[in-house]
Amino acid sequence: MLQSLRGILWEKGFRRPSLKLPYLSLRNISRKSIIGLHLTNSRIRILGLKGDKTLLFEPVEVTFKNDRAKVLKELVDRYKLRGYDVIASLSVNEGLMKFYTYPSALSKKDLENAIEWAIKRELVTLKEEAYYDYHIIDSLGDPRKLGVIAVIARKETVESVKKTIQDAGLNLKILDYEVLAIINYGLYNKLPLPFSILHVDYDYSILVSYSQSSINYYVGQWSLAEYLETKNEESFDSFISEILNLVVLNNITSLYIAGPVLLYEDVTTRIMENVPIFGLLDLESIPSNFFIAHSLCIRGLEG
């Protein structure tokens, strides 16, 4: 009877349900390695660090013109990086950073409500769906105040970056913001507060100032790559005077320089001759163009 019932059910297309249990990948836990992915408008930089912060493989930097997703996929396949955990960053122009202060006497719930309200107000002006996240700093100089750093980005941008990375076969774990990666380097290396970092990349530059009461960042459009080709002194001079103006106006005292510019000694020397630079943020064994990728890796390893 039971056999015939089973036969009938089988003929009707019923099958024994198969259960798929969730599995825990021990490979990733034991490896604890992470890849920092720095995406700019023209370059992809990949840096991998092991749990002991040594290099996982030789860092890779490639330039691209059109299809960023395709280039990234090719890189992942070529260097066999499929399945690795990745921490990437949105570029400075793809996000919006805000700094708020609140009284520390607020309860956790009230503080969260206040932050959500402030962010929602920003979102009204964006008129687009957006993703955001915030970080509360309770170690400001004034014990009566709390600092809140919020980053807002268009949903479309975040989804596009996420799709590019996931389609390439990488596991996107954290999506950070380029400006914060620069600040995090200073905080991780315990630079005395307040500090400012001038990150000069091939197509743009970012000047970030971090103090206990404020965060300011400025994006410069001077192209180092173009200067290396054309040696256009006029644009270089105007870049230097722009930075110098910012240094004077904002009363910046501890200014450090970082990024791909450090690979070109003559350009770095010219900047240092004209701008009061306090120090170079050189990554010793890692080329300077992986400054942000390195900071992202450290952020990923720190959890």
Added chain:
Amino acid sequence: MIKINLLRGEKKKKSVSIDLSALKTVKIQDLFKIGSLYYAGGFLWLVTLLILGYYFKLNQEKKELSLKLEELNMERLKLQAQAKRFSEEKKLLEGEIERLKAQIQDIDRGKDIILGLKSYHYPFNKSLDAYIMSLPRVSWISNYKQSLDISTQTVKSELVINTFDYQSLGVYGRLIKATSQKIAISPVERKTTPSGFEYYTAKLSIEKPIQEGR
């Protein structure tokens, strides 16, 4: 280290989507065909299970709602207590504000008095200087008293002058008399110091309006 992860914002908005088109459609007529009893049995079991599931879900929701209600009641009580405390604090603060206002008024009054007195300070001290500067050379003052009568605006000064020189005492008396009409000089007395020296003493009483100058 500042920890921002924009993927967190994305997870908040995740929703579960069910593809209803994947469900198989069953016609009622089929249930009456041969072998349809199995379907009917299965269907009844399915309905029972669904009802059970729905019951558990409702039960769970009920529990959650009663918990939430309890929490909200607690919150209400807490807020009422807080409101009461705030109104008491408000009353205290209002009392304090009244007290401070009265204090400020007192201080203002005191300030006016001090400013008034300040206008007397200079001419009052000036008259003291005037009497002392013009003293004869070989003389000394054994007693000096000066008082200001605000109601009549007059300064009263009393000096006990001692000197070895009888003539100079007379000259000083005449000089001082020129500054005010109301001056009285007591008769000059002759006295002897403990060591045996003779000297002359006289008491001058002067009264003059404070705004008159020297």
